Amino acid sequence: MRRFASVAVLMVLLLAAQCLAQPVGSLEDLRDKGNITEADRQRIRGWIEAAVKTMLTSTDPSRRGMVVARDSIIYEVTGGSRTPAFVDAxxxxxxxxxxxxxKNAISQEARVNFLMIVAQLxxxxxxxxxxxxxxxxxYPASRYxxxxxxxxxxxxxxxRVAPRLEAEISETIEKVLDRETSKVTLLQLMDALGQFDHERAHDVFGPAIGKIATRMSASDPVVAQLLGGAVRSLEKAYARExxxxxxxxxxxxxxTLCVWIIPPVADANLMADLNASLEKITGQKVAFVATDDDVMQKLALLEWVxxxxxxxxxxxxxxxxxGIEATVKELVAAGASSGAGGGDVP
Structure with missing residues (x-):
């Protein structure tokens, strides 16, 4: 009998712990509503406050409560069909x-969860x-x-046409660029900059890509992905500038990309894409042949410079x-002896 009572107490404690690990109630019946009332908002407010509290302050060593609360919030943001009224509220x-x-997001886990939700919103x-x-x-994961x-x-x-925010974000990225070493974080920062049309964004984006190209090798898949996206963004920015x-x-x-993208490259199309982009924006060509080996393609990119x-x-x-500088000197000398020249770029 005593053993049965102990088991019963244990079950009650486990159920209580599960309740604490999850937001109270459900918002399922609100997701399809075209009009969110004040009473609905109060339910949403109570649900989200409980979820955020658990996500940031759970002391469970397994972090299960944090994860369940975080994933519940993310599901409401990204999962399934939601009316605009529900999403806004x-x-x-x-x-x-x-x-x-x-202020309660102090530990690394809490900070990462906190910023993950802010990002997804x-x-x-x-x-x-x-x-x-x-x-x-x-924390590097938080900055990511x-x-x-x-x-x-x-x-x-x-x-929303918010040029002030574009300029402020561009300035923030410029501040952190020299000290941020995470390739995946830099990939996201260049993705953000590359989407903006503000003059300040263009002024930060160009030099930023140059710095990254000189610091990191395109033989790394993440760097190659970053530089590939940069080429597309540079083309768009040039057209609008x-x-x-x-x-x-x-x-x-x-x-700078033409100089510092050095074979072997993790993205087999990167040098060809760079050449094609330059052809598009300038209306000119160099002796780039897509079927050539990496060395010949590299020499053609140096012609662009x-x-x-x-x-x-x-x-x-x-x-x-x-090594590249010596090759360029040879190209310049050969061009001078042959009288080769190039036209203006629009």
Whole structure:
């Protein structure tokens, strides 16, 4: 009898723990509503506050409560069909609850969970939190989610036509670029910058790509993915840029890629894509043949640098690795002896 009583007590404790690990109630009946009442908002508010509290303050060593609460919130943000009215109400209440509770997000797990939710909400109200975390958060995983959040919210910022936010985010990215070493975080930051059309974004994006290209090898798959996306974004930015100096900045980024993308490259199409993009924006060609080996393709990319320099579309040659610099000197000497030249770039 005593053993049965002990088992019963244990079951009660386990059930209680499970209840604490999950948000109270369900929002299922609200997801399809076209009109969210104040009573509905109160339910959403109570649900999200309970979930956020568990996510940030659970002391369960297994972190099960944190994970269940976090995933429950993410499901409401990203899972299944939701009416715009529900999404707006949920996002507003979620940001209010997260902002109020941020002081409780102290541990690494809590910080990562907190920023993961802010990122997934994709709201303008969360941008300040993401920018601050990117600049000041000590945890690499937290900074990754801050960067990811800026990339996710970038389309919303463009849709809402918020140039001030584009400029502020660009300035934040510029501040952290030199000290951020995580390739996956830099990938997200360049994704965010590449989506913006603000002049400040273009002024940061070009030099940022140049710095990354000189610091990291395209033989790494993440770096190759980053640089591939950068080529597409540079092409789009160049087409929309109207300032002569802005175009020059972007062309300098192109030239830096031509110099610093060195075979072997993790993305077999990267050098061909870079050449094709330059052909598109300039209307010119160099001796690039897609079926050539890596060395010949690299030599063709170096021709682009000399073409842009002769057309006075870049102010100088980018800095070069010693081996590449020697090759460029040979190309220049050969061009001088043959009288080869290049036309202007639009």
């Amino acid at each position: 949920f996002n507003e209440e979620a940001m209010a609850a997260l902002t109020a509770a941020e 994709r709201t303008l109200a969360g941008v300040a939190i993401l920018r601050t975390a990117l600049e000041k958060d000590p 989610w801050a960067a990811k959040g800026l990339a996710l919210v970038a389309p919303v910022i463009r849709e 109207v300032r002569p100096e802005g175009k020059k900045t972007l062309l300098m980024a192109y030239a 000399e073409k842009l320099l002769k057309a006075k579309q870049i102010p100088r040659r980018p800095s070069m690795p010693p």
